[in-house]
Amino acid sequence: MIAGLSMIEASTAHASLLSVMHIDAFQASNEPGWSEVSIKETLEVLGTRAAIAMIGDTPAGFGLIRTIFGESEILTLCTLPDQQSKGVGRYVAEALIRWHREADGRKLFLEVRSDNEAAIRLYQGLGFQQSGQRPTYFKMLDGTHRDALIMRLS
Numbered sequence: 001m002i003a004g005l006s007m008i009e010a011s012t013a014h015a016s017l018l019s020v021m022h023i024d025a026f027q028a029s030n031e032p033g034w035s036e037v038s039i040k041e042t043l044e045v046l047g048t049r050a051a052i053a054m055i056g057d058t059p060a061g062f063g064l065i066r067t068i069f070g071e072s073e074i075l076t077l078c079t080l081p082d083q084q085s086k087g088v089g090r091y092v093a094e095a096l097i098r099w100h101r102e103a104d105g106r107k108l109f110l111e112v113r114s115d116n117e118a119a120i121r122l123y124q125g126l127g128f129q130q131s132g133q134r135p136t137y138f139k140m141l142d143g144t145h146r147d148a149l150i151m152r153l154s
Contacts, residue, residue: 021061032141042064047067049067067100074109111151129152
């Protein structure tokens with residue numbers, strides 16, 4: 001674990017920061033990031049929360065989760081490229097799982113790009129198992145598509 005790693009809960013006031021982080025993280029893997037408007041609108045939906053991992057005063061990654069009627073979905077999780085493979089993603093994912101459990105969630109799902117091996121290993125290490133697949137779900141910046149694996153926390 002990184003020294004000085006902490007978590008803050010984000011609000012719509014953080015939408016611009018989260019958008020910049022999302023774009024930085026996802027464009028590195030040929031995926032479009034979410035706009036500030038998209039993140040703000042997502043955060044305005046009832047049951048949606050965002051966790052930002054901080055190293056000191058510097059954001060390192062974040063995740064969004066939505067819980068409705070006992071079912072949660074991790075909507076997105078990203079780590080800035082220079083902070084990947086250091087435990088930031090796991091730290092954020094654990095915070096989202098904790099929120100899911102605190103909300104008395106019964107089911108927790110996420111979708112992950114089928115070729116994102118690091119993320120799949122992270123989720124499997126946290127107890128997620130593949131429960132389905134969505135063909136050509138993710139549209140990449142170069143116009144190609146990738147399948148999504150649907151994973152469920154068991």
